[in-house]
Amino acid sequence: MSDGPGPDDVADLIADLESGHRAAEDAQARVEERGEGDLTAVAEQYDRLQELFDTYEEEATGDGDFKIFIEFQEEMEKFVDGLADDLPHRECFEEVDDVMQQRRLTESDFAEARAALSPAADDAALLEERDATRSRYEKLRTRAERRVRELDERIADLEALVAMGEADLDAPVERLREPIEAYDDAVTDAFRAFKGEASARDVLEFVEATAAFPLVEFRQPPAKLTEYVETHPTGTEPIPSLLEYADYSNSKLDHYVDDGAALKTAIGASQTYLRRLDGGPLTVSWPPPTAGELHFLARELIQVTGRFAPDDVVAKARTVRSLADREDYDRLRTSAQAREQLDDEERERLQSGAVQADLEATRAAREELAATLDELPG
Incomplete structure (x- = not known):
């Protein structure tokens, strides 16, 4: 600094x-x-x-x-x-x-x-x-x-x-860190499962929907990719399957999809995006943001995680939001910053x-x- x-x-x-x-x-x-x-x-x-x-x-x-x-x-x-x-x-x-x-x-x-x-x-x-x-x-x-x-x-x-x-470097910052880490771990696992099991169409529709939440900063999918998963039957399959198909030879791919060339074009050009897509934008940073920023971020996270994650993940997001109301939040946050950054x-x-x-x-x-x-x- x-x-x-x-x-x-x-x-x-x-x-x-x-x-x-x-x-x-x-x-x-x-x-x-x-x-x-x-x-x-x-x-x-x-x-x-x-x-x-x-x-x-x-x-x-x-x-x-x-x-x-x-x-x-x-x-x-x-x-x-x-x-x-x-x-x-x-x-x-x-x-x-x-x-x-x-x-x-x-x-x-x-x-x-x-x-x-x-x-x-x-x-x-x-x-x-x-x-x-x-x-x-x-x-x-x-x-x-x-x-x-x-x-x-x-x-x-x-x-x-x-x-x-x-x-106060001896302040009990674990009162903030533990619920934030618990939420971050849970939402990361939940998104990994969502990406691995839900259809590519549903996952990308979810990511596109997060554009309405400015504090949840997902990189939006390429237009050609969303067009493909919305208009082809393979869009109902999970993202890992599409990535696997993209590595098949043309002759092998013909046994799995109707239009191998379209899949190769759409998925092949977006492999890096699909592989990197994870729950990072749904997590809370450490040290955490100011109380005001955390309040608004957590409010958006509650709404967004409710679209795909189990109830216990949403409950953890609500717990994170409640941290911003603690009287000692600023003191604990400053202590966390000092430990991490000085x-x-x-x-x-x-x-x-x-x-x-x-x-x-x-x-x-x-x-x-x-x-x-x-x-x-x-």
């Missing part, structure tokens, strides 16, 4: 959150100072011009395709003519056009054009910086929120560990006070991180 991530990184995460928020605010302030509308207009035209350069530079320079060269100059002229008169840094774009309107272009001409565009590039960079810092801050917040949830889980684990450390290292840490100190440090770190998230805008 309590092996989840500790609080050691919380101080660094808080520092990152605060610096990330400041960076995002500073970047937004620079955008607002220049005017977001003006920056957006410049950035859009800057990006359009970069796309023109990317499209034409290689073929329009040197001894490239003259037709492409003329096309590029025409595109440049249309680009500049289409610029708004009040566009910030319009003169930079016009200067680029002047550089490009030559008989022959070289790589140095494009380098000169890009240098002339540096004021527009700086404006576009302000928006990129704003978006990048905002994205980083949002990711930091997501990481911090996830960290709070992790710390909540660790706190719950440590609290449970502390509670087990306070448990290892030597955890016992030593509990005795030394290390677990309690870890719990207090984790709580403090969780509260500090949550407070920081509340204080900083999302």
